[in-house]
Amino acid sequence: MLKKVFGSAIFGVEATTVTVEVNVDNGIGYHLVGLPDNAIKESNFRIAAALQNNGYKIPGKKIIINMSPADLRKEGSAYDLTLAVGILAASGQITADYLEDYLIMGELSLDGTLQPIKGALPIAVKARQEGFKGFILPKQNAKEAAIVNDLKVFGVESIKEVIDFFDKGIALEQTIINTREEFYKNLNFPEHDFADVKGQEGIKRCMEIAAAGGHNIILIGPPGAGKTMLAKRLPSILPPMTLNEALETTKIHSVVGRLKDTGLMSQRPFRSPHHTISNVALVGGGSYPQPGEISLSHNGVLFLDELPEFKREVLEVMRQPLEDREVTISRAKFTVTYPSSFMLVASMNPSPSGYFNDPSAPKTSSPAEMQRYLGKISGPLLDRIDIHIEVTPVPFEKLSEERKGETSVEIRKRVTAAREIQTQRFAYSDTVHYNAQMNTKQIRKYCVLDEASKQLLKAAMERLNLSARAYDRILKVARTIADLEGAEDINGAHISEAIQYRSLDREGWLG
Ligand SMILES: Nc1ncnc2c1ncn2[C@@H]1O[C@H](COP(=O)(O)OP(=O)(O)O)[C@@H](O)[C@H]1O
Ligand SMILES: [Mg+2]
Numbered sequence: 001m002l003k004k005v006f007g008s009a010i011f012g013v014e015a016t017t018v019t020v021e022v023n024v025d026n027g028i029g030y031h032l033v034g035l036p037d038n039a040i041k042e043s044n045f046r047i048a049a050a051l052q053n054n055g056y057k058i059p060g061k062k063i064i065i066n067m068s069p070a071d072l073r074k075e076g077s078a079y080d081l082t083l084a085v086g087i088l089a090a091s092g093q094i095t096a097d098y099l100e101d102y103l104i105m106g107e108l109s110l111d112g113t114l115q116p117i118k119g120a121l122p123i124a125v126k127a128r129q130e131g132f133k134g135f136i137l138p139k140q141n142a143k144e145a146a147i148v149n150d151l152k153v154f155g156v157e158s159i160k161e162v163i164d165f166f167d168k169g170i171a172l173e174q175t176i177i178n179t180r181e182e183f184y185k186n187l188n189f190p191e192h193d194f195a196d197v198k199g200q201e202g203i204k205r206c207m208e209i210a211a212a213g214g215h216n217i218i219l220i221g222p223p224g225a226g227k228t229m230l231a232k233r234l235p236s237i238l239p240p241m242t243l244n245e246a247l248e249t250t251k252i253h254s255v256v257g258r259l260k261d262t263g264l265m266s267q268r269p270f271r272s273p274h275h276t277i278s279n280v281a282l283v284g285g286g287s288y289p290q291p292g293e294i295s296l297s298h299n300g301v302l303f304l305d306e307l308p309e310f311k312r313e314v315l316e317v318m319r320q321p322l323e324d325r326e327v328t329i330s331r332a333k334f335t336v337t338y339p340s341s342f343m344l345v346a347s348m349n350p351s352p353s354g355y356f357n358d359p360s361a362p363k364t365s366s367p368a369e370m371q372r373y374l375g376k377i378s379g380p381l382l383d384r385i386d387i388h389i390e391v392t393p394v395p396f397e398k399l400s401e402e403r404k405g406e407t408s409v410e411i412r413k414r415v416t417a418a419r420e421i422q423t424q425r426f427a428y429s430d431t432v433h434y435n436a437q438m439n440t441k442q443i444r445k446y447c448v449l450d451e452a453s454k455q456l457l458k459a460a461m462e463r464l465n466l467s468a469r470a471y472d473r474i475l476k477v478a479r480t481i482a483d484l485e486g487a488e489d490i491n492g493a494h495i496s497e498a499i500q501y502r503s504l505d506r507e508g509w510l511g
Helices: 043-052 080-090 120-129 139-145 159-168 179-186 201-213 227-232 243-255 279-283 312-324 367-375 408-425 440-446 451-463 468-485 492-500
Strands: 002-011 014-025 029-033 062-068 102-104 134-138 152-156 217-220 301-304 326-330 335-339 343-348 387-390
Touching: 002 080, 002 120, 014 080, 014 120, 029 043, 043 080, 062 080, 080 102, 080 159, 120 134, 120 139, 120 243, 134 139, 139 152, 152 159, 179 243, 201 217, 201 227, 201 343, 201 387, 201 408, 201 468, 217 227, 227 301, 227 343, 243 335, 279 312, 312 326, 408 468, 440 468, 451 468, 451 492, 468 492
Parallel strands: 002 102, 029 062, 102 134, 134 152, 217 343, 217 387, 301 343
Antiparallel strands: 002 014, 014 062, 326 335
16 A cells, blocks of 8 residues: 655755655565665664554565655654654554645654654744644654644654554644744843843943944953853843744754754844864754854854864854855755854953963963964954953952842843844845944944044054054944944044953054
């Protein structure tokens, strides 16, 4: 008997429906065709055990399974359930009249329980588009699939439930979540809040500016100063995610199987890869391409803690995606693109020993050590960081003060207002949405200085020995400071403040 079942394959962040034809006939043999990878080829062992442990079997007949489209690589073990149900139906062990109405996926354990799959959200999106009545999948992935409206999602724990559903008409429990309601409810409850950071008013102000203009930022300070604590809170003051942004980001996390029983992400992501990370893990890739950390940070924050410790080549591969806000991975037969629009926050110690010019420090570094250390981060990547700020530890007395700081949601209101001004300013552009993205022409147009401010900036450039590349960055940051104030024109106060945020350009650092 010939039966058809449906699964799905992930390609980038999109899914393609895979048709699985199972034919069971007299004879002997088990043939799986249509470009399956090894994990699928091994599936017959898992299927055999799972069926046996539930009172069924792979029949001793000639079984031919064809997966199409044939030119699409089908990877992973997520087709176990698809194949198993197809075999049961095609061999007449179960009746399954409505098989073709459902998309069925899941990895089987030997006892027939289901293991989670990757990409449940994009698969559900596609299933809805193609008019499937329902999506049967492992319970662990049910919430992310249920984000999609107008598709019945059935999270199951074991193949037995699926068999009983088709064969005996025993209803499956439908997973229903009100995506929008849940999303908006969680929007104003960030996981980490700036209210927890005592003191550090100057740094908080600086991060507010970074968030408001989308400026990449580097925090420089000794261990324990609070750099990680501050960086973690940046997502909470960025404008609240739109439903569309949330969907984009959640899809990427779904594709790598990182959503653990969660629905739509309501907080911007914060990713903090270790400095030993490989190129592929950072930007994405592999023989079956997967998104990397820069894409998992999409619409959120990528934190590179201890920037100088990262391998230079790893930082190099990040440059293009940082510019393009997406990463393209090419293979002989196909190309996939993952979005990667993130804010970069970096941190570093002032020197390899952790301290700089501090006589009370346990160990200071020689000028040669300093040069080597800072040399690693100079150049192209640093060129994309508008704001440098030194973080000094808050004294103990201040830390023990009870007073709570301003909450992230309050700060975020000001950031959002400043972003709205920018959205209007750049409404005509497809590529530029906020101040940090301005090109030279736009800087000349939107960052016009009066004579006094011009003189102020000129004097500061000479006095502090600022580099030419610092000039445009100061203008962009000054624009953002003015926007936060709702000011049409940039004035001297805006410029003076922006000049403070160029620590690494000053003598004694990168020179
Ligand atoms: N301003 C602060 N307010 C409250 N706690 C702080 C502050 N600064 C540092 N801490 C505490 O010190 C710890 C170390 O800070 P951390 O962010 O890890 O420092 P760094 O990354 O600079 O080494 C934090 O977990 C936090 O508990
Ligand atoms: Mg840290």
